[in-house]
Amino acid sequence: MPHELEILGFDNTLFPVGDLSEAVAFYERVGFPVKVRIDEAGIALLAAGKETPGLLLRAEDGFGHRPPAWPAARLWLEVPDARATADALRAADIELLDPPFSTSTGYVVEFADPWGNVIGFTDYLKRPELARS
CATH class of the missing domain: 3.10.180.10 (2,3-Dihydroxybiphenyl 1,2-Dioxygenase, domain 1)
Incomplete structure (x- = not known):
């Protein structure tokens, strides 16, 4: 370099x-x-x-509604509990891409906005020492 x-x-x-x-x-x-x-x-x-x-x-x-591309870039943000966040998203009528899924550190739930931008909410329930305090 x-x-x-x-x-x-x-x-x-x-x-x-x-x-x-x-x-x-x-x-x-x-x-x-x-x-x-x-x-x-x-x-x-x-x-x-x-x-x-x-x-x-x-x-x-001219940027219209579109489904998310796969693979697509994703932005993941930390939340205390991704599965509870999934319930809150559903209650707000936000369509999830998939049910919450397990990772090595916790769980993730993803959704896309109407233009195909993908956001995930992830937690550290399996590795709380790595979570924000």
Whole structure:
């Protein structure tokens, strides 16, 4: 490697959406509060826990509804209990891609937004020492 790269952490994650108002309403149903919304720029920043970075939605002209591609990039976010989160998503009428599934550290549940962006909620119930406090 020609130079040393120091990665400090994640900044915002950007998802393209076809309609900003529809996307904000969808993600609010999931449980993401809006931090900043600038309609004239076609962007909304949603909070993801207590961290400063968040989920940035950007309206793209002509970007219609589509199913998620497989394989597709995924954003996984930590929750206390992914199976309980799956129940809450179902109660909010959010369609899950699959039932919660087991990993080596806990469980994961995934859903896609109307534009095919995939988010997973994962827990560390099998490895609590790795979980955020």
